[in-house]
Amino acid sequence: MEATCSFCGQATTLPKDILALRARKNTPGGAPSNNGVVLMVAGAAVALLALTGVAIALMKNEPHETPPVIQPPTPVPAATSAVPSTPKVPSLTDRRANGEARANEILRRLNANGCKEVILAPTQSAGEQTVETKFVMNGTCVTVIAVTGVEKNALTLKMKSPLGDVIPTPPPAPEVEFSICPKMRGPHPTTIVPTTEDPYTVAAIECPAPGKKKP
Numbered sequence: 569m570e571a572t573c574s575f576c577g578q579a580t581t582l583p584k585d586i587l588a589l590r591a592r593k594n595t596p597g598g599a600p601s602n603n604g605v606v607l608m609v610a611g612a613a614v615a616l617l618a619l620t621g622v623a624i625a626l627m628k629n630e631p632h633e634t635p636p637v638i639q640p641p642t643p644v645p646a647a648t649s650a651v652p653s654t655p656k657v658p659s660l661t662d663r664r665a666n667g668e669a670r671a672n673e674i675l676r677r678l679n680a681n682g683c684k685e686v687i688l689a690p691t692q693s694a695g696e697q698t699v700e701t702k703f704v705m706n707g708t709c710v711t712v713i714a715v716t717g718v719e720k721n722a723l724t725l726k727m728k729s730p731l732g733d734v735i736p737t738p739p740p741a742p743e744v745e746f747s748i749c750p751k752m753r754g755p756h757p758t759t760i761v762p763t764t765e766d767p768y769t770v771a772a773i774e775c776p777a778p779g780k781k782k783p
Contacts, residue, residue, distance in 0.1 A: 666692045666767035667715035667743075674713050674745065678773050683711065688772035694765055699758045701772060703750035708774050711747045714760050716768035718742065723768055724761040730754035749777055 663669045671690045675683075687710065688699065703710060714723045722740040729735060730752050737746050740763070750756065760770055 662717075662767075665717040667717050667769035668692060670715045670717065670743065671713055671769040671771050674715070675771060675773055678711055678775060681775070683773045683775035685774040686771070687774055688712075688770065690769050690771040692767055692769050693760065694762070694767045696759065696761050697770070699760070699770060699772075700755055701758055702755050703748075703753065705750065705753050707777055709747050709749040709777050710772055711745060711775050712758060712770070712772045713743075713745050714768060714770050715743045716762070716766060718764065718766040721762050721764045721766040721768065723763070726759040726761065728757050730756065747775065 668690055675686065675690070688701065701710070701712075712725065712727075714725055716723060719742055721742060723742065723744050724740040725737045725744045725746055727735040727737055727746070727748070735748065735756070738744050748756070760768065762768055
């Protein structure tokens with residue numbers, strides 16, 4: 569079969585392969601027509617769109633993993649040590665609390681019993697104190713008193729001889745009255761040891777020896 573050129577009018581014999589394709593196109597059972605091709609393309613497009621919609625729907629419905637949230641630590645208040653309240657210490661000038669008022673009462677009583685010379689005037693102190701006392705051998709005795717107005721402040725009176733020997737004294741108490749008739753001249757160191765920091769009063773007076781008549 570020949571094909572004629574529409575421009576130059578020259579006839580050319582067509583190859584067998586071209587003829588076979590042309591024959592297939594013209595037969596009813598051959599290649600699909602243009603309309604069929606268009607329908608196939610349209611159908612494919614619709615199917616593609618449907619698949620795309622399904623994919624988008626799946627993407628929308630896919631659960632998203634929520635990122636972890638780290639809560640900041642709750643501030644813990646600093647531990648505070650419980651500090652017990654310190655009881656108020658009476659003033660040294662409080663005559664009743666520091667024992668001065670009671671010490672004067674004792675001195676008056678001793679004076680009425682013949683004790684005439686005060687060798688240590690009432691003195692207020694707080695904490696442990698040592699009193700340097702020098703006794704003489706004149707046939708008299710000495711009464712040392714230590715007293716406080718605070719009941720819980722037990723006072724301990726300690727005394728030593730000039731040779732350092734411990735002299736027995738009364739047990740601790742808020743009011744201590746101790747009499748000694750020295751057997752040796754010289755210093756007799758006397759120490760007052762309180763139980764608390766509350767003030768107290770110390771005094772000493774010379775008294776006649778027991779059995780001796782009052783002057």
